[in-house]
Structure formats: structure tokens, C-alpha cells
Amino acid sequence: MKNLNFKKGIAIGTMVGLLLPLLEKENRVRLKGSAFHVVNQICFYRKQPSVAVHDLRVGIGKIDDYLDELTKYVEQGSALIEGKASKRNS
Known part of the structure; x- marks a missing residue:
């Protein structure tokens, strides 16, 4: 049971750590631009x-x-x- 709680804690901590920086608009804009660039590269390489x-x-x-x-x-x-x-x- 302790092991399961530990894994849940790690998962929750990871999610919070990933989502917390997105509270700042600058980070959201940068992430959106990077994601857009990656999607364009994937489409280009597929073609x-x-x-x-x-x-x-x-x-x-x-x-x-x-x-x-x-x-x-x-x-x-x-x-x-x-x-x-x-x-x-x-």
C-alpha cells in the first residue's frame, strides 16, 4: 500500500511540476510556438x-x-x- 501511495505522490508531483510553469503567459506562448514548430516539422518529414x-x-x-x-x-x-x-x- 505504501508503494502505491508513493507512486501516486510522484505522479502528482510530476504533473504539478509540469503544469506550474504554464501559469506564466510567457511560458505558455513559448510552449505553443515550440509545439507548432514540431508539428510543422513532423508534417514536412511525412511528406x-x-x-x-x-x-x-x-x-x-x-x-x-x-x-x-x-x-x-x-x-x-x-x-x-x-x-x-x-x-x-x-
Whole structure:
């Protein structure tokens, strides 16, 4: 029974947390504009699936480039740490 009440409390708290910011008109207007933009994008991609595939591939390419750069920085950091550790042991 306690577990059910806990889950209800979490659900109610989540709903209040999501709805409370909508009391301000600026947030409602921004949300409405964002929703309108998303719906337009969905309609566009439904009519032009090849564009959706192209945009997805471009996005994946950007993520791949970012991960390559991140890997390079991690390797540089690892080499730096190993260099400092080997100097201490010498």
C-alpha cells in the first residue's frame, strides 16, 4: 500500500511540476510556438521522407565527429596523466 501511495505522490508531483510553469503567459506562448514548430516539422518529414533520412544522416555524422574529437581529448588527457605518473615513479 505504501508503494502505491508513493507512486501516486510522484505522479502528482510530476504533473504539478509540469503544469506550474504554464501559469506564466510567457511560458505558455513559448510552449505553443515550440509545439507548432514540431508539428510543422513532423508534417514536412511525412511528406518528404528522403529529407528526414538525409537530416538524420547529417545529425549522426555530427555526433560521430563530436565523439572522435572527444576521444582525442580523452587520449590526450590519459597520456598527460600517464606522463605525470611516470615522472613521479622515476
